[in-house]
Amino acid sequence: MTDVLVIGAGPAGSVAAAYLVNQGFSVTVVEKSKFPRFTIGESLLPLSMEHFEEVGMLDALKAANFEVKSGALFVRKDDEMDISFDENFTPGWTWTWQVPRDEFDHILAKEAEKKGANFKYESTIASIDFQEDKVVTEIEDGGKVETHEFRYVLDSSGNAGVLSKMLNFDIDYAETGRCSLFTQVKETNREEFKRPLRITFEVLEQDLWYWVIPFSNGNTSLGFVGNKKWFDIPAADKNDLFRKMMEKSEHFIERFEGKEFLYDVRGADDYTNSSTQLYGHRFALAGNTTGFIDPVFSSGVAIATESAMRSAKLIERELNGEKPDWDKEYVQHMKQATEVFKAVVDTWYNGELQKIFFHSEIKVEIKKQLTSILAGYVWDLTNPFVKRNRKLIKTVAHVVDMEVDAASEKSK
Numbered sequence: 001m002t003d004v005l006v007i008g009a010g011p012a013g014s015v016a017a018a019y020l021v022n023q024g025f026s027v028t029v030v031e032k033s034k035f036p037r038f039t040i041g042e043s044l045l046p047l048s049m050e051h052f053e054e055v056g057m058l059d060a061l062k063a064a065n066f067e068v069k070s071g072a073l074f075v076r077k078d079d080e081m082d083i084s085f086d087e088n089f090t091p092g093w094t095w096t097w098q099v100p101r102d103e104f105d106h107i108l109a110k111e112a113e114k115k116g117a118n119f120k121y122e123s124t125i126a127s128i129d130f131q132e133d134k135v136v137t138e139i140e141d142g143g144k145v146e147t148h149e150f151r152y153v154l155d156s157s158g159n160a161g162v163l164s165k166m167l168n169f170d171i172d173y174a175e176t177g178r179c180s181l182f183t184q185v186k187e188t189n190r191e192e193f194k195r196p197l198r199i200t201f202e203v204l205e206q207d208l209w210y211w212v213i214p215f216s217n218g219n220t221s222l223g224f225v226g227n228k229k230w231f232d233i234p235a236a237d238k239n240d241l242f243r244k245m246m247e248k249s250e251h252f253i254e255r256f257e258g259k260e261f262l263y264d265v266r267g268a269d270d271y272t273n274s275s276t277q278l279y280g281h282r283f284a285l286a287g288n289t290t291g292f293i294d295p296v297f298s299s300g301v302a303i304a305t306e307s308a309m310r311s312a313k314l315i316e317r318e319l320n321g322e323k324p325d326w327d328k329e330y331v332q333h334m335k336q337a338t339e340v341f342k343a344v345v346d347t348w349y350n351g352e353l354q355k356i357f358f359h360s361e362i363k364v365e366i367k368k369q370l371t372s373i374l375a376g377y378v379w380d381l382t383n384p385f386v387k388r389n390r391k392l393i394k395t396v397a398h399v400v401d402m403e404v405d406a407a408s409e410k411s412k
Contacts, residue, residue, distance in 0.1 A: 002026045003319060005137060005150040006117075007125060008157035009035065011048075011301050012287025014108035016154055016308040017117040018055040023316050027117040028148070030139055032124050032160065035109055036102035038263070040182060042213050042221050043199055043298035044069065046085050046093035047376025051305040057111045064107055066097035067216040069199055072374070075251055076203035079358040083371045090372035090380040098199055098213050100184075100221075125162055128153070135282050151282070152315050156308065158288040164275055172291075174272040178207075178349075179231060180295060181242050181267045182223030185259035190214065193255050201296070204248045205230060206351045209296065212252055219262060222246075225295050228269070238265040278334065279326045284311045290334065294345045302376040303341070307334055333379070340378040343389035344370075352397035359400045366396065 004020050006013045009031035017027045052058045071084040086094040097104075113119050126138040126145050135150045155163040164171060190196035202210040208226030215221070224231070224245050235241035242265040246256060274291030278284065287304035310333060314324045324330075347353040356362060356370070369385045381387045 001134060001149045001151060002028050002118075003151050004028070004315060005030065005135065005148070005153045007153065007155045007162050008160070008287065008289070009033075009109045009112075009119060009121075010039070010105055010156060010158055010287060010304065011108055012158075012289075012304040012308040013154070013156035014105070014112040014117075015051055015055055015057070015305050016156060016286060016312040018057060018108075018112040018115050019309060019312040020316065021112070021116040022055060025316070025319065027112075028150070029109070029112070029117055029119045030123045030125060031109075031119065031121050032157075034122050036106040039101045039105065040223075040266075040268075041295075041298075041300045042099055042101055042215070043072075043211075044096040044099065045298055045302035045374070045376035046096045047302045048305045049093040049096055051309050054309065056115070057108060060107055060111050061097070061104075064103065065216055066099045066104065067197060067214055068095055069098045070095045071198075071371075073195065073198045073200040074203070074357055075200060076354070076358055077250060079360075081357040081362070081367075082198075083367070083374060085371060085375050087368055088372045088375060088377075089365070089368040089383050090375075090377040092372070092375060092377050094375075098215060100215050100217065100219065125166070128163070128166055130280075130282050151319055153283040154308075154311060154315065155283065155285045155289050156287040156304070159292075161275070161289055163283060163285065164277075164289065167277075167280075170276040172274050172276060173270060174274075176270065176272050176294075176349075177227050177229075178225060178272070178294070179228050179267060179269040180223055180225040180271070181231070181238060181245065181265050182211075182221065183239075183242060183265045184219050184221050184262040185256060186262060187214070187218055187220050187255075187259070190218075200251070202249055202251050203354065206354065207349050208248075210245075210249055210252065211295070220256075222256065223295070238267060241265070274338070278331050279311075284315065284326070284330070286311045291338065293338065293341050296345055296348055297341065297374055299337075299341045299376070303334070303337055306337065306376075310334070337378050340373060340386055340389050343393065344373060347390065347393045347397070352393050355397045355400045356393065359403070361403065 003025040004027045006029045074081045123141040126140045129136040197214045200212045208230045211223045213221040286307040317324045
């Protein structure tokens, strides 16, 4: 009998698998795709660096020479806010990477495999039966269906939500009315432009923004996210629509105009969701299987690796005979993260956070506190924006309005 079945070989699955084999457990990872494979979510947060270091993957990732991400630039017409992760409130990692996920995810999986995890690519779970003392599964691998037994299952299958579907969990979908379009281009003349390697978010409308994520291989990820009304433009197809959206950009129209797309434009609609159940008898969920908030602020991989580490450590304790409190130690812990990130996402789209970001007189301490949240450190209750998140952002935005009005009156 194998100790743990991990479903899905994304960052959550590979990090959890690496941790568990490091602790001496036998692990099988079942992945439906053949790696490397494309996926979106190319901007990391410094928080994940702690996880990569703890499971022994950091050196392999450093050797790949991914583009270093030391902060992020937010621009709106003539306004900008450039954050640096080393100007922080909460101590922690001050840099991470911008990564093509096909290569990045493959490295994580290969490292977990080197450590002893058994990977089954192009394989799926045909059936699963949670019994009192074990989990019996049928795994379809290469056209053959074989029965395997495990002590525990971690579902990190992302949007596929393997266990959620098999066990009929309710998934809460938020009707945000937002959608996204994305692709990549090849650049050969980056040096002609200002801050060419800085990950940048250009605000085109209060509820529409444009991401630019340069990679070290010369490719750049481009994407638009916002209310569906902004995408309601007559177009022949998604590629044509994307080029018309690019014309809205003041900062990047020249840089990317005429660049050939490396693949046809893809998209996602109404992607914000959350699972109503994160654990049960001999199973847990991690990564995007637990839910997804929004591309802005790049919280996806950070939440994935945090949930992977947290759940793997609880699985370790349970397999060693302990009875961890999954609700307190996992559900509440992850709920804290999603609550804070949802607050900054919601107040970004309603304009309150943007008022703070682009205020010419933003206070240094406020900027540091927000920077730490954007680095992924959302459990530090000494940070007032963590503790009071939504309410404090609303209050500070109101103060900004008053300061702007006062300055306007003074200039008359």
